[in-house]
Amino acid sequence: MKILIKNVILGKRKVDILIEGEKISKIGKNLNLRADEKIDGKGEKAVIPGLINCHTHSAMILFRGLAEDLPLKDWLEKEIWPRESKLTEDDVYWGTKLAILEMIKSGTTTFNEMYWFEEAQIEAVKEMGIRANIGLVMLDFLPTGSKEKVEKLYLKFSHLATQPLGHLVTFSIAPHAIYTVSKENLIWAKNFAKRHKLLIHMHLSETEKEVKDCLKKYKMRPVEFLEKIGFLNKNCVFAHCVWLENKEIEILEKRGCSLVYNPTSNMKLASGVFPWKKIKGRKINVCLGTDGPASNNSLNLFSEMKIGAILQKIENKNPTVISAKEIFQMATKNGAKALRINAGEIKVGRLADLVLIDLNKIEMFPEYDLISNLVYSDAKNCVSDVICNGKILMREGKIEEEEKILKIANCRLQNANWKK
Amino acid sequence: MKILIKNVILGKRKVDILIEGEKISKIGKNLNLRADEKIDGKGEKAVIPGLINCHTHSAMILFRGLAEDLPLKDWLEKEIWPRESKLTEDDVYWGTKLAILEMIKSGTTTFNEMYWFEEAQIEAVKEMGIRANIGLVMLDFLPTGSKEKVEKLYLKFSHLATQPLGHLVTFSIAPHAIYTVSKENLIWAKNFAKRHKLLIHMHLSETEKEVKDCLKKYKMRPVEFLEKIGFLNKNCVFAHCVWLENKEIEILEKRGCSLVYNPTSNMKLASGVFPWKKIKGRKINVCLGTDGPASNNSLNLFSEMKIGAILQKIENKNPTVISAKEIFQMATKNGAKALRINAGEIKVGRLADLVLIDLNKIEMFPEYDLISNLVYSDAKNCVSDVICNGKILMREGKIEEEEKILKIANCRLQNANWKK
Numbered sequence: 001m002k003i004l005i006k007n008v009i010l011g012k013r014k015v016d017i018l019i020e021g022e023k024i025s026k027i028g029k030n031l032n033l034r035a036d037e038k039i040d041g042k043g044e045k046a047v048i049p050g051l052i053n054c055h056t057h058s059a060m061i062l063f064r065g066l067a068e069d070l071p072l073k074d075w076l077e078k079e080i081w082p083r084e085s086k087l088t089e090d091d092v093y094w095g096t097k098l099a100i101l102e103m104i105k106s107g108t109t110t111f112n113e114m115y116w117f118e119e120a121q122i123e124a125v126k127e128m129g130i131r132a133n134i135g136l137v138m139l140d141f142l143p144t145g146s147k148e149k150v151e152k153l154y155l156k157f158s159h160l161a162t163q164p165l166g167h168l169v170t171f172s173i174a175p176h177a178i179y180t181v182s183k184e185n186l187i188w189a190k191n192f193a194k195r196h197k198l199l200i201h202m203h204l205s206e207t208e209k210e211v212k213d214c215l216k217k218y219k220m221r222p223v224e225f226l227e228k229i230g231f232l233n234k235n236c237v238f239a240h241c242v243w244l245e246n247k248e249i250e251i252l253e254k255r256g257c258s259l260v261y262n263p264t265s266n267m268k269l270a271s272g273v274f275p276w277k278k279i280k281g282r283k284i285n286v287c288l289g290t291d292g293p294a295s296n297n298s299l300n301l302f303s304e305m306k307i308g309a310i311l312q313k314i315e316n317k318n319p320t321v322i323s324a325k326e327i328f329q330m331a332t333k334n335g336a337k338a339l340r341i342n343a344g345e346i347k348v349g350r351l352a353d354l355v356l357i358d359l360n361k362i363e364m365f366p367e368y369d370l371i372s373n374l375v376y377s378d379a380k381n382c383v384s385d386v387i388c389n390g391k392i393l394m395r396e397g398k399i400e401e402e403e404k405i406l407k408i409a410n411c412r413l414q415n416a417n418w419k420k
Numbered sequence: 421m422k423i424l425i426k427n428v429i430l431g432k433r434k435v436d437i438l439i440e441g442e443k444i445s446k447i448g449k450n451l452n453l454r455a456d457e458k459i460d461g462k463g464e465k466a467v468i469p470g471l472i473n474c475h476t477h478s479a480m481i482l483f484r485g486l487a488e489d490l491p492l493k494d495w496l497e498k499e500i501w502p503r504e505s506k507l508t509e510d511d512v513y514w515g516t517k518l519a520i521l522e523m524i525k526s527g528t529t530t531f532n533e534m535y536w537f538e539e540a541q542i543e544a545v546k547e548m549g550i551r552a553n554i555g556l557v558m559l560d561f562l563p564t565g566s567k568e569k570v571e572k573l574y575l576k577f578s579h580l581a582t583q584p585l586g587h588l589v590t591f592s593i594a595p596h597a598i599y600t601v602s603k604e605n606l607i608w609a610k611n612f613a614k615r616h617k618l619l620i621h622m623h624l625s626e627t628e629k630e631v632k633d634c635l636k637k638y639k640m641r642p643v644e645f646l647e648k649i650g651f652l653n654k655n656c657v658f659a660h661c662v663w664l665e666n667k668e669i670e671i672l673e674k675r676g677c678s679l680v681y682n683p684t685s686n687m688k689l690a691s692g693v694f695p696w697k698k699i700k701g702r703k704i705n706v707c708l709g710t711d712g713p714a715s716n717n718s719l720n721l722f723s724e725m726k727i728g729a730i731l732q733k734i735e736n737k738n739p740t741v742i743s744a745k746e747i748f749q750m751a752t753k754n755g756a757k758a759l760r761i762n763a764g765e766i767k768v769g770r771l772a773d774l775v776l777i778d779l780n781k782i783e784m785f786p787e788y789d790l791i792s793n794l795v796y797s798d799a800k801n802c803v804s805d806v807i808c809n810g811k812i813l814m815r816e817g818k819i820e821e822e823e824k825i826l827k828i829a830n831c832r833l834q835n836a837n838w839k840k
Binding site: 369 | 688729738743
C-alpha cells in the first residue's frame with residue numbers, strides 16, 4: 001500500500017511525502033509517483049507527527065461528566081468505583097472505541113493505556129487502526145489485577161508484541177501505584193517486564209497523600225522506595241509525578257525513566273503541579289498525557305499542550321519557563337521515545353503516523369508560527385487527515401465508521417448496569 | 421422575521437422555540453406556527469444562551485502567534501507596540517471581522533471590546549451581525565486616546581446607543597488603566613459615562629507592578645484610589661482584577677462593579693490568579709473574558725470556562741471551589757448583567773441570542789450533564805447554529821461569508837506595514 005501526499009507544508013518547506021507500507025519512504029519536491037491513495041494538501045495543509053498520549057484510561061469516557069466538582073475521595077469511592085465494579089467487557093470495548101474516535105479526531109495516533117478488560121481494548125485498537133501500548137494492569141485488591149492474569153494475557157498476546165516494528169499493539173506491565181500493589185508484586189512486575197522487554201506504566205506521586213502514606217509505610221519517599229527495590233530503569237513510564245523532591249528527580253534522571261505530565265487532570269482534581277522547573281534542563285524524558293476522560297474531561301492533546309504550557313508559566317511566575325516548542329515536543333518526539341516507537345517526527349524511515357492540519361481555518365490565522373498556533377490557538381478542529389501506520393484513519397475530517405460507532409455504542413450503553 | 425426552532429433540548433425538556441424580531445417570543449411543546457426560517461433540532465441538539473466575552477481586544481488577532489513565550493515587557497515593547505503603531509483602520513476592520521468569525525464559530529454572540537479604530541470595529545460588528553459593546557478608548561500618551569476623540573465618536577454614534585433594546589452596538593468609555601490615564605482624565609471619563617449612561621470598561625490590577633506603582637504614586641491601592649476619586653459604581657466593568665486585597669473587594673462589592681475573569685491570559689502572561697475564593701459568596705457580578713487573541717491565543721469561551729474552572733481548583737487546592745454551573749453562568753447570565761443586555765438566558769422576552777449544540781458529537785457523550793460537557797469536554801466543535809438578535813449567523817457549522825472573509829483578509833493583510 002502506497003500513499004502519496006502532495007503539497008504539504010513541513011516546517012518552512014512545501015513537500016510531497018511518500019508512504020510505503022507502514023513507513024515514510026520519501027520526502028521531497030515534485031514526487032510524481034504511483035500510489036494507491038493520493039492526498040493533495042494544495043499548499044494549504046501542514047503536516048505534523050501524530051500526537052502521542054502517554055497516559056490515559058480510555059474507557060473511562062463512559063463516566064465523563066457523571067459527577068463533577070467533587071472531592072477526589074467522594075468522586076472515586078461514591079461515584080466511580082461502584083460503577084466500575086459493574087463494567088462488562090463489552091462496555092470497555094465500546095468505551096475504548098469511543099475514546100479512540102475522539103483521539104483520532106484530535107490528531108492523536110498513539111496512546112498509552114491503563115484500564116481493565118485488556119482484551120477488549122486490544123480488539124478496539126486493532127479495529128480502529130490506532131497505535132496503543134496496552135497496560136496489563138496489576139492491582140492487589142482485585143482478581144482482575146493479579147499476576148496470574150498478567151501472565152495469562154501476556155502469553156496469549158505476546159506474539160503481537162514481538163512482531164517487528166509497525167504493529168499497532170504493544171504491551172506494558174501496569175502496576176497501578178505503590179499504594180495499591182505490594183512490594184513483592186512490584187518486584188515481580190519489574191522482573192516480568194525485564195524478562196519480556198516490556199515497558200512499565202505506573203502512577204507515581206500523583207497526590208501529597210500518596211507521598212505521606214509512603215513515608216509512613218516505608219519510611220522513604222516513593223521514588224526512594226522504588227530505587228531501593230531496584231524497580232527503576234529506562235523502561236519505566238511514570239504518570240503524574242507531581243510531588244517530587246530534587247533528590248527523587250535526580251534518581252529518576254540517573255535511571256533514565258520517562259515522566260508523563262498530566263496538567264488538566266492534576267488541576268481539575270487539585271492534585272498539584274508537575275515540577276517542570278526543577279526538571280527542565282535535566283536529561284529526563286518528559287511526555288504528555290490527558291489522563292482518563294473522566295478526570296479531564298477530554299482526550300484532546302492540543303488543549304493539553306496549551307493548558308500544560310500556561311500552567312507552568314503561572315506556577316513559576318515566568319512566561320518564558322516553557323515554550324510552545326518544548327510542550328509540542330513532549331506530545332510528539334518525547335512520547336515516541338517513552339513508548340519506544342519509531343515515530344514522533346516526520347522523517348524518512350519513521351513510522352507513517354502523521355496528521356494534516358488545515359491552514360485555512362481561522363485558528364491557524366495568521367501563519368507566523370505553526371507550532372505556536374497548534375499549541376495555543378485551539379487547533380483541534382484544524383485536524384483534517386490522520387494517518388497511522390501507513391493507513392488513512394480520517395480523511396477531510398471524516399472517519400468512515402464514526403456515525404455507526406456512535407449509534408451502536410449509544411444503544412449498547414443506554415441500559416448499562418452501571419448507569420443505575 | 422420569525423424563526424421557529426423545533427425539537428431542541430432546553431435543560432431536561434424537549435421544546436420548540438419561536439423567535440419574533442429580535443426576541444424569544446414563545447417556548448413550548450408542539451409549536452406549529454408559520455415562520456420565515458425553520459431549524460429542526462430533531463431532539464439531537466441542545467439550546468444554550470449565546471456566550472458573552474466580557475473583555476477582549478479583537479483585532480489583536482492580527483498579532484496572534486507573532487512572538488510567544490516572552491517576558492511581558494519585551495513582548496509589549498519590542499513586538500506589539502511597534503507594530504500597533506503602524507496599524508491602519510483597514511487592518512483593524514479586517515482583524516475585527518476575523519475575530520468575530522472565530523467568536524461566532526465558538527458560540528459567542530456578544531463581546532466587550534477595547535481597541536483602537538473604533539469606527540472600523542463598529543462597521544465590522546454591524547456587517548457580521550454579532551452584538552458588541554465598543555469601548556471608546558482613552559490613553560493619555562496617544563492622540564487616538566484623547567477625550568476629544570471620545571466626545572467626537574460618541575456624538576457621531578450616540579444614536580446607536582440610545583436606540584431601544586436589541587441593537588447590536590452599544591458603547592462604553594474605556595480608559596485603558598490607571599497607569600495610562602491621568603486622575604483628571606479618569607474623572608472626566610466617569611462624568612462623561614454618567615452623563616450619557618454608558619458603561620466604563622477598564623483594566624484593573626492585572627499585574628503586581630500596577631499595584632506597586634499605584635502605591636508609590638497615589639499612596640493607595642488601585643481600588644482605593646478609584647474609590648477616592650468617586651469613580652466606582654455599577655456601570656464599571658473591570659478586566660483582570662488579579663491583585664485585589666479583601667478591603668478592595670469589599671469596596672467593589674459595595675459599589676456594585678462587575679469583574680471580568682481572564683484566566684488564560686493571566687496564566688500565559690504569568691500575571692497572577694483571579695481571587696475567586698475571596699469573591700465567591702459575595703454580591704459581586706463575575707463574568708468571563710478571553711482577553712485579546714494575541715495573549716490567549718484564542719477567542720473560544722468554552723476553553724476559557726474549562727481553564728477558568730480548573731485554575732481555581734488547583735490554585736485553591738480544592739476541586740469543589742468552583743462548579744461547572746458557576747463558570748457557565750459567568751459566561752452567560754453574568755456577562756449579560758455586566759453589559760446590561762437582556763440576554764444570557766433562554767426565556768420568553770429575552771433577546772434571541774442563542775446557540776444550538778450538536779449532541780451527536782463525541783464530546784457530548786455521554787449525556788449525564790450538558791453543562792459539565794460544555795465546560796470540560798472541549799465543546800467548541802459541537803456548536804452547530806448561532807443566532808444573534810433574531811438572525812441566524814451560523815447554520816450547521818457554516819457561516820455564509822466565512823471563506824470570502826478569510827480570503828480577502830489574507831490578501832489584504834499579506835503585505836501589511838506592521839508585518840515587516
